Amino acid sequence: MSNSIAGIGTGNGNGKVVCVTGASGYIASWIVNLLLQRGYTVRATLRDPSNPKKLDHLLKLHGAKERLQIFKADLLEDGSFDSAIDGCDGVFHTASPVTLRVVNDPQVASFHNSIRSSLVDNPLFAATVFAVLCIMSLRGVLSNFHCPVLLKQAQLPIIHFSFVSLLQAELIDPAVKGTLNVLQSCAKSPSVKRVVLTSSISAVLFTDRPLTPDVVVDETWFSDADNCTKLERWYSLSKTLAEDAAWKFANKNGIDMVSILPSMVAGPLLQPEVNESVEPILSIINGAPFPNRVFGWVNVKDVAIAHIQAYEIPTASGRYLIVERVVHYSEHARILHDLYPTLQIKDKCEDDKPFVPTYQVSKEKAESLGIEFTPLEVTLKETVESFREKNIVNF
Numbered sequence: 001m002s003n004s005i006a007g008i009g010t011g012n013g014n015g016k017v018v019c020v021t022g023a024s025g026y027i028a029s030w031i032v033n034l035l036l037q038r039g040y041t042v043r044a045t046l047r048d049p050s051n052p053k054k055l056d057h058l059l060k061l062h063g064a065k066e067r068l069q070i071f072k073a074d075l076l077e078d079g080s081f082d083s084a085i086d087g088c089d090g091v092f093h094t095a096s097p098v099t100l101r102v103v104n105d106p107q108v109a110s111f112h113n114s115i116r117s118s119l120v121d122n123p124l125f126a127a128t129v130f131a132v133l134c135i136m137s138l139r140g141v142l143s144n145f146h147c148p149v150l151l152k153q154a155q156l157p158i159i160h161f162s163f164v165s166l167l168q169a170e171l172i173d174p175a176v177k178g179t180l181n182v183l184q185s186c187a188k189s190p191s192v193k194r195v196v197l198t199s200s201i202s203a204v205l206f207t208d209r210p211l212t213p214d215v216v217v218d219e220t221w222f223s224d225a226d227n228c229t230k231l232e233r234w235y236s237l238s239k240t241l242a243e244d245a246a247w248k249f250a251n252k253n254g255i256d257m258v259s260i261l262p263s264m265v266a267g268p269l270l271q272p273e274v275n276e277s278v279e280p281i282l283s284i285i286n287g288a289p290f291p292n293r294v295f296g297w298v299n300v301k302d303v304a305i306a307h308i309q310a311y312e313i314p315t316a317s318g319r320y321l322i323v324e325r326v327v328h329y330s331e332h333a334r335i336l337h338d339l340y341p342t343l344q345i346k347d348k349c350e351d352d353k354p355f356v357p358t359y360q361v362s363k364e365k366a367e368s369l370g371i372e373f374t375p376l377e378v379t380l381k382e383t384v385e386s387f388r389e390k391n392i393v394n395f
C-alpha cells in the first residue's frame with residue numbers, strides 16, 4: 001500500500017520547520033508523513049525514541065532521512081518540548097493518551113477488581129496506597145474530581161482513591177497539563193505562527209442536548225465536564241478539559257490556535273501496533289458480536305489533510321469537526337460482510353436492547369478546508385487491508 005496521499009500536492013513546506021508532538025501515534029504518523037511529502041522539515045517528539053516500535057516506521061517515511069528530526073519529550077515534564085518547538089513555524093499538538101473504554105467495560109472492571117483484591121488481601125499495601133494518595137490529594141493532584149463522588153463510595157474509599165488517582169495520573173494530567181506544557185513552549189518561541197491542536201468530537205458531543213437522527217451537531221457545541229463525569233466518559237473528560245484549557249491559554253497569550261475535532265478514526269496504519277480506534281473493526285472481523293454503540297467515523301488520511309490545511313490556510317480559525325458519517329456498529333458489520341463475504345462476521349449485536357440512535361454532524365466547516373471525505377466503505381477496506389499487510393490478521 002502506498003503511503004503518499006494523492007491530490008495534496010508537494011512543496012508548500014519548503015524551508016519551513018514544524019513540530020509534531022506524539023509523532024509515533026496513529027494520526028500523528030500520517031501528519032508527519034504528509035508534512036514530509038509537502039517538503040517541511042519535521043521535528044517529531046516521542047516519549048521513548050529508543051523503542052523501535054515507536055520510531056522505525058517514521059524513519060522509513062519518504063523524506064525522513066533528509067528532513068525528519070527526532071526529539072525526546074514527555075507531556076508531564078515541564079519544559080520538555082522547549083527545544084523541539086523553539087524556532088518552529090508551526091506546531092501540531094497531537095500527543096494525548098487515548099483510551100476509549102468506559103468504566104463499566106469488562107477490562108476496566110477487571111482492573112478495578114484487581115485493585116480491590118490487592119487492597120483487601122494486603123493491608124500493608126492498602127495502608128501504603130492510602131498514605132500516598134492522601135499526600136497526592138493534599139498536593140492538589142486530585143483537584144479535578146469532585147469529592148462527593150468519592151465520599152458516596154465510603155465503604156471502599158481506598159479503591160476509589162486509587163481509581164481516581166490513576167485516572168488523573170494516566171489520562172487527565174497528560175491531556176490537560178501536557179497541553180498547557182506544549183502551549184507554554186509555544187508561547188516562549190516567537191517563531192511559532194500557528195498551533196494546530198488535535199482535539200476530538202468527544203469535546204463536542206456531551207452537552208445536555210439529545211443525540212437523535214434529526215439533530216445536527218456543529219462546532220458551537222462544547223462538551224460539559226460534569227456530563228462527561230456523570231456518564232463516566234473519562235477519555236471525553238480528558239479531551240474536554242484539555243481543549244477548554246488550551247483555548248483559555250491561547251486567548252490569554254495571543255497564540256493563533258486552530259483545533260481539529262475528529263470522530264473515530266480508521267484507515268491504514270503506519271505504526272506496527274493496533275491503536276484504540278481501529279480495535280473495534282479488528283474485533284468485528286474476528287467474529288465478535290458488534291457493540292450497540294454509535295460513532296462518527298473518518299479516514300486517517302483525511303484527518304491528516306485537515307491538520308495541514310488548518311495550518312496552511314491563513315483564514316482557518318476556531319474548531320473543525322472532521323466526520324464522514326455517523327453510524328451504528330451494525331453498519332460496520334454489514335459493510336465488512338459485503339467486502340469480505342467469506343469471513344464469519346456476526347450479524348448480531350452484543351445486547352438485546354434497541355439500537356442506540358444516530359445523529360448528524362455538520363461538514364460545512366470541514367469542507368471549507370477543502371476536505372473531500374473518503375467514504376466509510378473505502379476506509380474500512382483500507383483498515384482491513386492494512387491489518388493483512390502487517391500480519392495482524394491472516395486470511
Ligand SMILES: NC(=O)c1ccc[n+]([C@@H]2O[C@H](COP(=O)([O-])OP(=O)(O)OC[C@H]3O[C@@H](n4cnc5c(N)ncnc54)[C@H](OP(=O)(O)O)[C@@H]3O)[C@@H](O)[C@H]2O)c1
Binds near residue numbers: 024095261264276277
Ligand atoms: N484515533 C481516534 O479515533 C481519535 C479521534 C479523535 C481524536 N483523537 C486524538 O488524536 C490524537 C492522537 O490519537 P491516536 O489515535 O493517534 O492515538 P495514539 O496512536 O495512541 O497516539 C497517541 C500519542 O500520544 C502520545 N502520548 C501519550 N501520553 C504521552 C505522554 N505522557 N508524553 C508524551 N506523549 C504521550 C503517545 O506516545 P506513546 O506512543 O509513547 O504512548 C502517542 O504517540 C490524540 O490527541 C487523540 O485524543 C484520536
